[in-house]
Amino acid sequence: MLWFHPVLQALTTLLALYVAFTGLNRFLTQHLQISRPFQWRIHVQLGKLAILLWFAGFVGGLMVARMTWSVNFITGRHYQTALIMLPLLIFGYLSGIIMDAHKKPRGLLSLLHAANNITLLGLALYQFWTGWAVLREYLL
């Protein structure tokens, strides 16, 4: 049970890396006039999946910690980073839904979506580091 959360979150972060790669093509076309094909439906579907799984992993991590140690928020930088990710998960998802529902040339919102979700990805990669510390301290 203790391994479920780290494995799920690590796989989800790899999925998000792929989503970011497809988003990069859109960024190049929209802002730098370097024309690249953008797999709109794939980006939206896998993007939704990645954000929902990160969120499920967030809740799952809390639950497993509670079941195992009977307390939460004992993992220092790991839970602190997770709390920072929470509003970004919501904004990343909602901004994507809005741009998908109303397709039109975008400036600010697509840039905010990109900056928000690249930050999320950076934080999730950082969680490998902080999560590894939790694994070493409590599980290994």
Ligand code: HEM
């Ligand atoms: C890990 C999650 C995600 C990452 C890293 C990501 C990244 C990006 C990036 C870099 C762009 C290009 C923005 C620009 O041109 O300035 C983009 C565009 C877009 N994203 Fe995402 N995204 C993610 C999740 C989502 C989700 C969940 C949705 C929908 C629910 C979504 C829908 C869109 C749409 C529709 C565009 C095109 C916007 C437009 O050009 O009008 N994305 N994304």
Ligand code: HEM
């Ligand atoms: C990617 C590598 C990650 C690793 C190796 C990792 C590892 C761990 C471990 C070992 C635990 C202890 C409970 C358990 O084993 O289930 C934990 C708890 C937790 N993790 Fe992660 N995690 C990762 C990513 C994430 C991400 C991306 C988030 C946020 C979206 C997150 C949020 C949490 C939360 C909220 C807890 C409960 C902490 C507490 O109550 O103190 N983790 N993680």
